Amino acid sequence: MAGRRWGLVAGYAAAVVVVVVTVxxxxxxxxxxxxxxxxxxxxxxxxxxxxxxxxxxxxxxxxDFWRFLGNSALIAVLxxxxxxxxxxxxxxxxxxxxxxxxxAVYALFTLGLLFPLGVATLPLYLWLRQLGLLENPLGVxxxxxxxxxxxxxxxxxxxxxxxxxxxxxxxxxxxxxxLGFFWRIMLPLSAPALTTVAVLAFVTSWNAYLLPLLxxxxxxxxxxPLGVATxxxxxxxxxxxxxxxxxxxMVPALGFFAVAQRRIVGGLTxxxxx
Amino acid sequence: xxxxxxPRPLARTVHSARERPARRRGRTRLELALLLGPSLxxxxxxxxxxxxIAVYYSLYSWNGFGxxxxxxxxxxxADAFGxxxxxxxxxxxxxxxxxxxxxxxxxxxxxxxxxDRKLKGRTVLRMVVFxxxxxxxxxxAVIWLLMLQPNGFxxxxxxxxGLGGLVHQWLADPGLVLYTLFVVMTxxxxxxxxxxxxxxxxxxxxxxxxxxxxxxxxxxxTTRHVVLPLLGPTIRIWVFLSVIGSLQLFDxxxxxxxxxxxxxxxxxxxxxxDHGFKRYEFGFGSAVxxxxxxxxxxxxxxxxxxxxxxxxxxxxxxAVS
Numbered sequence: 039m040a041g042r043r044w045g046l047v048a049g050y051a052a053a054v055v056v057v058v059v060t061v062x063x064x065x066x067x068x069x070x071x072x073x074x075x076x077x078x079x080x081x082x083x084x085x086x087x088x089x090x091x092x093x094x095x096x097x098x099x100x101x102d103f104w105r106f107l108g109n110s111a112l113i114a115v116l117x118x119x120x121x122x123x124x125x126x127x128x129x130x131x132x133x134x135x136x137x138x139x140x141x142a143v144y145a146l147f148t149l150g151l152l153f154p155l156g157v158a159t160l161p162l163y164l165w166l167r168q169l170g171l172l173e174n175p176l177g178v179x180x181x182x183x184x185x186x187x188x189x190x191x192x193x194x195x196x197x198x199x200x201x202x203x204x205x206x207x208x209x210x211x212x213x214x215x216x217l218g219f220f221w222r223i224m225l226p227l228s229a230p231a232l233t234t235v236a237v238l239a240f241v242t243s244w245n246a247y248l249l250p251l252l253x254x255x256x257x258x259x260x261x262x263p264l265g266v267a268t269x270x271x272x273x274x275x276x277x278x279x280x281x282x283x284x285x286x287x288m289v290p291a292l293g294f295f296a297v298a299q300r301r302i303v304g305g306l307t308x309x310x311x312x
Numbered sequence: 313x314x315x316x317x318x319p320r321p322l323a324r325t326v327h328s329a330r331e332r333p334a335r336r337r338g339r340t341r342l343e344l345a346l347l348l349g350p351s352l353x354x355x356x357x358x359x360x361x362x363x364x365i366a367v368y369y370s371l372y373s374w375n376g377f378g379x380x381x382x383x384x385x386x387x388x389x390a391d392a393f394g395x396x397x398x399x400x401x402x403x404x405x406x407x408x409x410x411x412x413x414x415x416x417x418x419x420x421x422x423x424x425x426x427x428d429r430k431l432k433g434r435t436v437l438r439m440v441v442f443x444x445x446x447x448x449x450x451x452x453a454v455i456w457l458l459m460l461q462p463n464g465f466x467x468x469x470x471x472x473x474g475l476g477g478l479v480h481q482w483l484a485d486p487g488l489v490l491y492t493l494f495v496v497m498t499x500x501x502x503x504x505x506x507x508x509x510x511x512x513x514x515x516x517x518x519x520x521x522x523x524x525x526x527x528x529x530x531x532x533x534t535t536r537h538v539v540l541p542l543l544g545p546t547i548r549i550w551v552f553l554s555v556i557g558s559l560q561l562f563d564x565x566x567x568x569x570x571x572x573x574x575x576x577x578x579x580x581x582x583x584x585x586d587h588g589f590k591r592y593e594f595g596f597g598s599a600v601x602x603x604x605x606x607x608x609x610x611x612x613x614x615x616x617x618x619x620x621x622x623x624x625x626x627x628x629x630x631a632v633s
C-alpha cells in the first residue's frame with residue numbers, strides 16, 4: 039500500500055518536472071515577445087514589465103508572416119492530397135488484388151521508409167531544375183508527397199486488407215465494379231485510417247525545412263520553417279521581434295496538434311504496432 | 313474460407329458469361345495500372361531514381377552545370393573518407409545515436425513507467441509532453457538559439473539557481489557544441505519516446521502484473537521481469553527510428569551552428585549540403601549522399617535481421633498461444 043502511494047507521488051513529481059522542462063522554453067518565447075530588447079538584455083529570464091504589444095503587432099501586420107503561412111498551407115495541402123489520393127489507390131491495389139509481384143512492389147514502397155530525403159536532394163534538385171519546378175510550390179509538394187507515400191501505404195494496406203471480403207461480394211452483387219467498390223465503400227470505410235495518414239503527411243510537409251531551403255531562393259516563396267530561420271538571422275539584433283515571430287509561428291502547429299492529437303499519436307503508435 | 317462455395321450469384325454469372333476470362337484479366341490489368349501507376353511513377357521519379365542518379369553522379373567531378381565529362385571513378389569516395397572533416401561528421405552522427413540510446417531511452421522508459429499511473433490531468437500531460445515533437449526542427453532550433461545566447465535566458469537561469477559556474481559558450485565551444493545540440497534534441501524528441509512507450513505499456517495485461525505481485529514479486533522485480541520484456545517491441549522500434557534519425561540529422565545543426573565551430577558539429581547531412589549546394593561540388597556531395605544512404609541501409613538491414621525479426625516471431629507465437 040505504502041509502495042503504491044510512493045509510486046503515485048513519484049508519478050506526480052515526474053509529471054511536474056517533465057511539464058516544466060517542456061513548457062519553459064515555449065513560455066520564454068511567448069512571454070519574450072511581450073518584452074522589449076532592453077528588458078531582455080537587462081534581465082533575460084524575467085517577466086514582461088510592462089507588457090509590450092509592439093512586437094506582436096509588427097509581426098501580425100507585416101505581410102511576410104502571412105505569406106509564409108499561406109505558402110506552407112498551400113504546399114502542405116497539395117502534398118497531403120497527392121500522398122493520400124495516390125497512396126490510397128496503391129494501398130487498395132496492394133490489398134485487394136492478387137497479382138504477380140505484389141509483395142515485391144509493396145517491399146519497394148516499404149524500402150522508402152528508410153530513404154532519407156537528404157540522400158536524394160542533389161539529384162532531386164537538378165531534376166526539379168530541369169522540370170522548371172524551382173521557385174514553384176509544386177517543386178516542394180510533389181517530392182514531399184513522394185516521400186510520404188511509403189508511410190501512407192504501410193498504414194493503409196493492412197487496414198484495407200482487414201475489410202471483410204463479404205462486403206466486396208455484396209457490392210459486386212449490387213452491380214458495382216471493383217473500382218466502384220473502392221470509391222463508394224472502401225474509401226468511406228477507411229476514413230479513420232485516411233485521416234491518420236493525412237495528418238501525418240500534412241505535419242511532415244508543414245515542418246519540412248531542407249527541401250524548401252533548396253527549392254526557394256526568393257523569400258516571397260518561403261514556407262514558415264524557412265521563414266522563421268531566415269527571420270531569425272535577419273533580425274538577430276531585434277531579439278524581441280524574433281521571439282514574437284517565432285511564438286506566432288508555433289501557433290498553427292500547436293493548434294493543429296490540439297485538434298488532431300489523437301490521430302497523430304494514434305498514427306505513430308499504430309504504425310509501430312502494425 | 314474452406315466452406316463449400318455457395319451457388320454463384322446470378323449477376324456475377326451473367327457478368328462473367330458476357331466478359332470472357334481473357335478480357336476480364338485485361339481489365340484487371342488496366343485497373344491495376346490505374347491504381348498503382350501514379351504512385352509508382354511518383355515514387356520512382358522522386359525517390360528511387362534520384363537516389364540511383366546520386367550513385368552515378370558520385371563517380372564524376374562535377375559542379376552541377378554543363379555536361380558530365382570528368383569521370384573520376386571512386387576518387388570522390390576516397391577524398392571523403394580521406395578528409396578528417398567527413399570522418400568527424402560520421403563520428404558526430406554516431407555519438408548522437410549512442411547518446412540517444414544511452415540517455416534518452418532510459419530516461420523515456422523511466423518517465424513512461426512513472427507516468428503510467430492514473431494521474432489526474434493525464435490527458436493534458438500527454439499533450440504538453442508531446443508539444444515539442446509537433447514543432448518543426450526549424451522552430452525548435454530558433455527557440456534554443458535564442459535561449460542559449462551568451463548571457464541569455466539559460467545562463468541567467470543557471471545563475472539564478474546558483475549554478476553560475478556551469479555557464480558556458482554553449483554553441484561556440486567546439487568541445488561542447490555537440491552535447492548542447494543533443495540536449496535540444498532530447499527536449500524535442502523525449503515526448504515522442506514517452507508517448508510511444510506509454511502506448512506500449514497499455515498493451516501490458518494487468519493480470520500479468522497482478523499474478524507477479526501474488527507470487528511475491530516486488531514492484532521493481534515485476535517491472536524488470538514482466539513489464540520491460542513486454543515493452544521490447546516498442547523499445548526496438550524506438551531504437552530503430554532514433555538511430556536512423558540521428559544518422560540523418562540536419563535541420564537543427566544547419567540552423568543553430570552550420571556545423572561549426574570548426575566543424576565540431578558537422579553531420580553527414582550538413583556536410584553534404586555544404587559541399588553540394590554551397591560549394592557546387594555535386595559529384596563529391598553525391599558520393600557523401602551515397603555513403604550516408606549506405607550506412608542507413610546497412611543499419612536497417614542488420615537491425616531488421618537481428619532485432620526486429622524477433623518481434624514478428626513473437627507476435628506470431630503470441631497470436632497462436
